[in-house]
Amino acid sequence: MPELPEVHTIVTDLKKFIPGLKITDVWTDIPKFKKIKKDVMGKKILGVERRGKNILIHLSQRSDLKKNPKGLILGKTIIVHQKMTGHLLYGKYQKSNSKFQKWIPVEPEELKDPFNRFIHLVFSLSNPSNSSGQAEKHLALCDMRKFATVAVIPTEKVSDKFQKMGPEPFDKNFNFKKFSEIIKSKGGKIKSVLMDQGIIAGIGNIYSDEILWLSGVHPQRKTSGLKESELKKIYQAIKPVLKKAIWARGSSYIDYRDASGKKGRYQEMQKAYGLKGQKCKKRGCGGIIERIIVGGRSAHFCPKHQIL
DNA sequence: TGCAGTGTTGCTTC
């Protein structure tokens, strides 16, 4: 579900909503999330960031600082990876009256979308300046397949955690020289290499297909055999494809939803992914999009203008 | 009905 454009959209939305709010409760029905509560209770949200496909939520220092006068006590960071079907949703929820105490969305209306049910983790957030404790909001992780991961680590360890992750496509230092250097450092098929988070951060199955369609490079081409001109075309396709997808607020080809539960629109603009059997959208091309398996993932390409 | 397929990643196996 979430690749760089989708995660970017969620993070920019959350940046508007949650900094300054305090975590007043944590609920979950999945054992692997049970330990989160004690690390985050009472902490204030300082900011939200994206690294690759990860959402980083930075928290204040311990609220019981006075009880721990010794040593340096630093803040924590919640790291959310949505994997395939995770949604991170911000809104107002309430517990149902049923004995299962299911969480149900109150607002906004989009949270009632069927793809937004499967709620497995809920952070209760309240505004510290509002002493009534009312108008409480929630940050909910909804995930049909339960693949999503949530880790809480000391903020100072965040850079270690992403030590082995490749550069961000929009980083100033990500230029053609750097790109060709890291691509050539890894053997194998270009599609798999583009999707390797240790090479470049944030590109997944949809956008690797879209980038290669635009560059006119076959997904199974070996990186070692790519000409300089082809590498350049791939490099020059990455930012425009991701930028357009960010502009469209991500692809809801399947079930992606933004932080308010709304769909993106990039699926309407896709050129390759999911378009098997359809006429290639490249002007005057006339190819028919094929679907093959590359590195165990489905790859979509035009056999006429992406030649092996 | 049943099984292949789904945007991710990491671990195991060969």
Place this chain on the structure above:
DNA sequence: CGAAGCAACACTGC
């Protein structure tokens, strides 16, 4: 070393 297979899980579509 790399490549391939598979597991985590639940649902959709052919």
